[in-house]
Amino acid sequence: MKQLLPPRYEPKEVETKIYELWEKSGYFNPDNLPKSHPPSQKLRRDKQKSFSIIMPPPNANGSLHLGHAVFTTLQDIIIRFRRMQGYKTLWLPGADHAGFETQVVYDKKLEKEGRNRFQVPREELYQEILKFTLKNKKIMESQLRRLGVSCDWSREKFTLDEDIIKVVHHTFEKLKKDELLYQGKRVVNWCVRHQTSLSDVETKYEERISPLYYVKYEVPELKYCIIVATTRPETIPADIAIAVNPSDRRYKKFIGRSAINPLNGEKLLIITDDAVDKNFGTGALKITPDHDRLDEEIANRHPEIGKKSRPVINFFGKMEGENVPDSLLGLKALEARQKAAEILKEKNLLEKIDDEYKNNVALCYKCGNQIEPLSLANQWFIKMTEKPASSGLSLRDLAVKAVKEKKIRFIPARYEKVFFHWMRNLRDWNISRQIVWGIKIPDKNTTDVFDTWFSSGQWPFATLMTTKKGDFKKFYPTDVMETGHDILFFWVARMIMLGIYATGKVPFHTVYLHGLVRDKDRQKMSKSKGNVIDPLGVIDLYGADALRIALIVGNTAGNDIVISEEKIRGYRNFATKIWNVSRFVLMNYEPGFEKIKPKFGKYDRKNLKDLEAIRKKITKDLESFRFHHAAETIYHYFWHAFADKIIEESKPRLQSKNRTERANAFSLIFQILKTSLILLHPFMPFITEEIWQKLPIKKKKLLMVEKWR
RNA sequence: GGGCGUUUAGCUCAGUGGCAGAGCGUCUCGUUUACACCGAGAAGGCCGUGGGUUCAAUCCCUACAACGCCCACCA
Numbered sequence: 018m019k020q021l022l023p024p025r026y027e028p029k030e031v032e033t034k035i036y037e038l039w040e041k042s043g044y045f046n047p048d049n050l051p052k053s054h055p056p057s058q059k060l061r062r063d064k065q066k067s068f069s070i071i072m073p074p075p076n077a078n079g080s081l082h083l084g085h086a087v088f089t090t091l092q093d094i095i096i097r098f099r100r101m102q103g104y105k106t107l108w109l110p111g112a113d114h115a116g117f118e119t120q121v122v123y124d125k126k127l128e129k130e131g132r133n134r135f136q137v138p139r140e141e142l143y144q145e146i147l148k149f150t151l152k153n154k155k156i157m158e159s160q161l162r163r164l165g166v167s168c169d170w171s172r173e174k175f176t177l178d179e180d181i182i183k184v185v186h187h188t189f190e191k192l193k194k195d196e197l198l199y200q201g202k203r204v205v206n207w208c209v210r211h212q213t214s215l216s217d218v219e220t221k222y223e224e225r226i227s228p229l230y231y232v233k234y235e236v237p238e239l240k241y242c243i244i245v246a247t248t249r250p251e252t253i254p255a256d257i258a259i260a261v262n263p264s265d266r267r268y269k270k271f272i273g274r275s276a277i278n279p280l281n282g283e284k285l286l287i288i289t290d291d292a293v294d295k296n297f298g299t300g301a302l303k304i305t306p307d308h309d310r311l312d313e314e315i316a317n318r319h320p321e322i323g324k325k326s327r328p329v330i331n332f333f334g335k336m337e338g339e340n341v342p343d344s345l346l347g348l349k350a351l352e353a354r355q356k357a358a359e360i361l362k363e364k365n366l367l368e369k370i371d372d373e374y375k376n377n378v379a380l381c382y383k384c385g386n387q388i389e390p391l392s393l394a395n396q397w398f399i400k401m402t403e404k405p406a407s408s409g410l411s412l413r414d415l416a417v418k419a420v421k422e423k424k425i426r427f428i429p430a431r432y433e434k435v436f437f438h439w440m441r442n443l444r445d446w447n448i449s450r451q452i453v454w455g456i457k458i459p460d461k462n463t464t465d466v467f468d469t470w471f472s473s474g475q476w477p478f479a480t481l482m483t484t485k486k487g488d489f490k491k492f493y494p495t496d497v498m499e500t501g502h503d504i505l506f507f508w509v510a511r512m513i514m515l516g517i518y519a520t521g522k523v524p525f526h527t528v529y530l531h532g533l534v535r536d537k538d539r540q541k542m543s544k545s546k547g548n549v550i551d552p553l554g555v556i557d558l559y560g561a562d563a564l565r566i567a568l569i570v571g572n573t574a575g576n577d578i579v580i581s582e583e584k585i586r587g588y589r590n591f592a593t594k595i596w597n598v599s600r601f602v603l604m605n606y607e608p609g610f611e612k613i614k615p616k617f618g619k620y621d622r623k624n625l626k627d628l629e630a631i632r633k634k635i636t637k638d639l640e641s642f643r644f645h646h647a648a649e650t651i652y653h654y655f656w657h658a659f660a661d662k663i664i665e666e667s668k669p670r671l672q673s674k675n676r677t678e679r680a681n682a683f684s685l686i687f688q689i690l691k692t693s694l695i696l697l698h699p700f701m702p703f704i705t706e707e708i709w710q711k712l713p714i715k716k717k718k719l720l721m722v723e724k725w726r
Numbered sequence: 727g728g729g730c731g732u733u734u735a736g737c738u739c740a741g742u743g744g745c746a747g748a749g750c751g752u753c754u755c756g757u758u759u760a761c762a763c764c765g766a767g768a769a770g771g772c773c774g775u776g777g778g779u780u781c782a783a784u785c786c787c788u789a790c791a792a793c794g795c796c797c798a799c800c801a
Contacts, residue, residue, distance in 0.1 A: 024760090222798080229801090247801065297800050311799045376800065390799095431730070438729065438797065506797095537738065537750095539794095559763095570749080571739050576731085577794095579738055583750055590763045601760035649740075649748075661765080668759060 021603035021711055026596040028560025032703045036162055039706075044722050046169045047105040048485075051722055068104035069492035070096060071477045071525075072168055073500045073508075074111035074176060077154035078119040081161070083534045083542065083568070084501065086552040087578055089164050090565045091531060091644060092499050096167055097699040098639045101725035107492050108168040109480055110161070112154045114176045116455035116469030117219070119150060121211065121383050123454065135212070139453055139464065146454045147177075160553060165561050165702045167721065172484040176472055177456065180483040185472045186459050188519050195405035197412065200397050200460075202326075204310045205447050207391040208381040209334040213451040214396060215381065216468055217444060218506045220388050222377040229298065231368035232361055234259060234276035234285065243268070243276055243287065244368050246298025248376065249308070250361065251353035253280045254340045255329040258304040258322040260315055263289035265300050279366045280357065281340050286322050290315045307392040326392065334389050350389065395463055399446040399471075401514075412514040413443050419523050425513060428529045428642050429575040432505060439506050446471075474511030477524035495525045502530040502575055529642055530575050537581035555585055562701035563589035569648045569700060591652060592704050595697065598660050599708045602690045605671045605683050606713055613677065615684035624663055624685060628654075628692055632726065635696050651696050659689055695723055 043049035047067065070092050075085055092108060100106040123146050124134050134142060154175065161168075174181060192198040205214035230250045233242040243259060259276050261268040268287070275284040285303075292315055293302045306316035307328040316322060331337040336345045336353045344360065345353045361367040379388040401413050410418065417440050419425050420433060427433045448468040449458065455466030472479075477498070481489040494516075500509065509528055516524030535541055536548045543549065555564050567588040572578045617625065631654045638647035663686065670682035691712065698705045698720050709720035 022760095025763095245801090249801080292799085294800060302801055305801090309799080309801070311801070314799080374800095377798080435730070435796070442798065444799085502796095539738085573740080576739095581738080581750085584738080586763080587749060590761095593761065593763045597761035597764085599760085604759070645740075653748080660761085664760080665758095665765095671759075 021606070022596065022600045022708070024600070026560075026593060026704060026707075028562065028592070028703065029557065031707045032163065032165070032556075032561055035703050035706050036165065038710075039167065039719065039721055040162075040170070042719055042721075044100075044719065045108070045167050046171050047107045050100070050105060051718065066103075066105055067107065067491050068096075068099040069107040069109070069481075069495040070497050070499065071480055071495050072108060072110045072166075073498075074113035074174075074473070074476065075157055075161075076115035076118055077112040077150045077157055077175075078115055078122045079153060081157060081164075081552055083550055083552050083580060085161075086164055086564060087531055087534060087568050087572070088499060088501070089161060089166050090568050091529070092497075093164075093166050093168075093565075093702070094569070094639070094644055094699040095497060095499070097702060097721060098725065100167070100721065101695065101698065101723060103724070105491075107172070107488075108166070109172050109174070109484065109492075110158075110166070110168040110170060111174040111176070111476070111480060112157060113473060114150055114454065114469070116466060117211075117213070117215075117383070117450060117452060118469070119146060120452045120454040123149060124211075134453070142453045163553060163556055163561060165565065167702070172480075172488070174480045174483065176469075176476070178483065181472070181479050182456055184479040184482055185456055185467070185475055188475055188515065189459060189467075191519065192399060195407055197400045197403070197405050198397060199400065200395055202392055202394040203396060203398065203447075204306070204308070204313045204390045204392050205396055206379065207332070207389045207393070208384065208386060209332070209389050210384045210386045211381065211452070212332060214391075214393060214447055214449060215388070216447050216470070219382050220379045221382045223380055224375055225378050226372070227374055227376050227378065229371040229374035230358055230361070231299065231370070232279060232303075233366040233368055234279055234303075235366075236271060236274050236276045236287070238274050239270065243271055243301050244299045245301045245303045246371075247303055248374070249305075249350075249354065250357040251336065251345065251348075251350050252305045252308045252329060253278060253303065253357060254338065254342065254345070255305045255307050255327050256283075256285055256303045257306060257316065257325050257327065258285050258319070259287045260290045260293050260302045260304050261287065261300060262293040262295045263291065265293075265295045267300060279361055279364065280342055280345075283340070288319050288322060290318065308390050310390055313392065328392060330389060330391065332391070395465075396447055396449040397458060397460070397465075399448060401443040401445055412518055413440050415517045416440060416510065416513040419513060419517055424523045425525065426527055428527060429573075432502065432528070432530055432575065435505065436510065439510065470507050470511055471515075473508060474515040475519065477512060477516055478520050493520065494523050497527045497529055498525040499529045499531070502532060505530065527642075531572070532575060532577040534578045534580060537579060537583070539577070539579060550580065550582065555582070559585050559589035560592055560703065562592050562704050565702075566591065566648055566652070566700045569644050570652065572645050574642060591656065592701065594656055594660060595701070595704055595708070598655070598664060599690060599694075599711075601664060602683075602686050603711065603713075605679070606687070607676075607679065607683070610680050610683050610687075611713060611715070613680040613684070615681050616677070617681065617685065621681070621685045625688065627658070628689055632692060632696060636725070639699070648700050651693070651700070655693050655697065659686075659693060663689060694720060695725060698723075 096106055096108045127134055206220050207214055227248040229246050229248055231244050231246050233244055235242050256278055271287045272289055274287050278285055304312045304316055306313040327340050329338040329341045330350055334350050336348045345356055402411050404411050448471045449465040450468055451465055456472055458465050458467055477495055481493045512524050540548055563585050567585040635647045635650055667682045667686050670678055673679050694705045694709055706720045
């Protein structure tokens with residue numbers, strides 16, 4: 018018995034070898050694709066002969082997790098499929114310095130070492146984090162290779178590459194010129210723990226019980242009180258006015274009079290504004306523009322109250338300021354709240370407290386500490402909803418228009434709605450961060466860095482503009498952006514806006530969104546829960562192919578991905594099946610068989626016809642992003658049609674005394690095996706390539722550039 | 727306050743206007759040209775609930791329920 022394949026498949030040995038083979042071939046680079054790789058008939062009619070995906074650059078601040086395995090597998094499937102179809106396929110890899118995310122990771126590291134980022138000189142700290150990031154980047158790159166990614170490493174970019182930074186600066190200047198960028202004093206989301214401002218998407222909300230204090234403000238002229246309901250009595254010293262709704266008849270005679278600040282005795286003008294809700298509390302709102310965004314907006318509309326700035330809470334969330342009563346000075350805001358309430362009670366200025374009141378408080382999405390709205394000077398903001406000075410649409414409208422006109426489509430489509438909804442509510446984007454790690458804002462007056470999403474929002478064009486000459490023209494707009502739905506607003510929306518703004522073209526035509534990875538009990542994977550599956554550990558045990566296909570089967574767009582070790586083991590068994598079927602086929606090869614022109618009978622022709630139907634179905638599924646369908650189809654066909662039936666039925670013919678009969682039987686199963694390997698390759702690239710290399714075929718090339726059809 | 731998703735076998739999930747599917751798990755049997763990381767077979771389902779459209783509904787419409795997610799400047 019001939020043994021063309023070893024009895025057992027050893028993924029560990031094979032995978033490294035095969036990846037090297039691919040990398041050495043140069044075929045990951047679209048410029049090197051073989052001439053003998055003619056496009057399919059369909060493609061010849063297709064004007065667009067290139068196909069590109071920009072890989073969402075993984076954060077270079079830790080090792081890869083299963084989420085990375087999911088997205089690399091999905092993208093690798095698309096890329097390998099398109100490459101085999103004959104497209105000049107570019108998958109551009111990268112790594113993200115991941116500003117705030119990495120800063121947080123590094124802060125924790127410092128903490129463990131008994132250090133603190135505020136004690137380390139700025140430049141020194143930057144260099145430390147850079148070293149840390151580059152080290153992680155390197156590890157990450159080798160981990161990506163183990164997953165089998167067929168990306169073009171020669172074009173790899175890093176978000177801190179000088180040429181990338183140049184592009185980012187250029188966009189910054191363009192926004193400035195268009196007056197879409199402004200710097201000013203504005204209330205921002207301040208994280209007391211991380212000592213930086215955050216954008217609106219970097220906050221999350223949690224419902225909490227926030228006692229609602231009904232505070233009496235005396236109005237001497239009327240010898241009466243106006244009662245204001247507030248959850249934050251500690252900010253009373255920062256009040257500059259009181260506002261009521263203009264249509265609120267209860268307060269008609271109060272308008273234009275002055276009330277007395279109950280904590281510092283200052284005069285507060287009573288004004289009217291439509292933004293005040295008559296039905297909330299008493300219908301009277303204290304205006305505290307230094308610590309509340311709505312109040313700031315109202316104050317800006319009312320020049321009559323003057324432009325007094327009087328913050329009472331500092332960067333550390335403690336009471337500070339000239340107008341703060343001594344008894345509150347230095348207290349944390351929450352402590353000051355209690356204390357302020359006590360003082361008011363003593364003065365008999367506290368009408369009542371509603372202890373049941375619940376509201377949503379803003380928290381830092383990273384540390385969960387309450388966001389302190391603070392008024393900061395010199396923060397850079399991007400106008401999202403205003404037209405540029407020259408002409409054209411606002412950033413928001415550019416993006417909305419592109420999606421409405423179907424220049425970009427979402428998979429699943431329901432995310433279009435989510436996208437539009439978010440766009441409707443857009444507010445100006447604060448892109449200044451008071452951290453060390455990031456791209457410095459080109460402004461002499463600050464040490465601030467950009468919100469990392471401002472630069473990643475430019476990733477598709479920034480990369481293609483700085484790789485090879487001609488890349489931008491050839492590969493932009495890219496075909497697919499495949500990423501997690503959790504960063505739809507953080508990233509995808511920003512890429513669409515900035516991409517169209519900077520280049521006049523959409524950055525990608527299709528957005529494919531995958532879900533979150535969960536364990537078999539539908540729990541989120543987290544280190545603290547101890548349910549994390551390490552992709553590299555799994556690859557060591559079962560092979561990358563098993564992991565890849567396990568992540569695809571049952572994984573529909575937009576829905577969470579449930580994965581367990583048992584499932585991966587199940588698909589490892591499938592890999593073994595592929596191996597053994599191939600062994601069986603090769604065992605039945607006799608030299609010279611390839612020269613015999615097979616005479617296929619009715620039975621053979623039927624089986625080949627079925628196979629063609631399978632190929633068509635899988636092609637359609639892959640073109641429509643139904644990867645789970647395609648994977649299940651080939652899995653089912655290979656195991657339960659090919660292995661269980663066709664192979665079994667071939668056995669008597671393969672043992673025939675008639676060589677022609679044996680050759681015919683062999684031809685059939687060999688043909689089916691070859692096609693199956695092609696169809697399986699995008700999902701399970703290693704084992705299929707390994708087997709392909711052992712097949713008795715003349716003029717054989719790599720399976721990865723074999724013709725899909 | 728608004729919006730979205732899910733509900734199908736013990737578990738995790740596919741799926742289709744025309745007899746209800748897969749993997750894992752369970753049970754029985756089985757080493758024959760590959761494979762026990764296997765093969766043959768079996769048990770297991772009011773397709774969340776009520777109403778409607780239809781010759782026909784798990785699928786379309788509608789109401790509801792449970793669970794989950796997202797958005798939001800109620801001070």
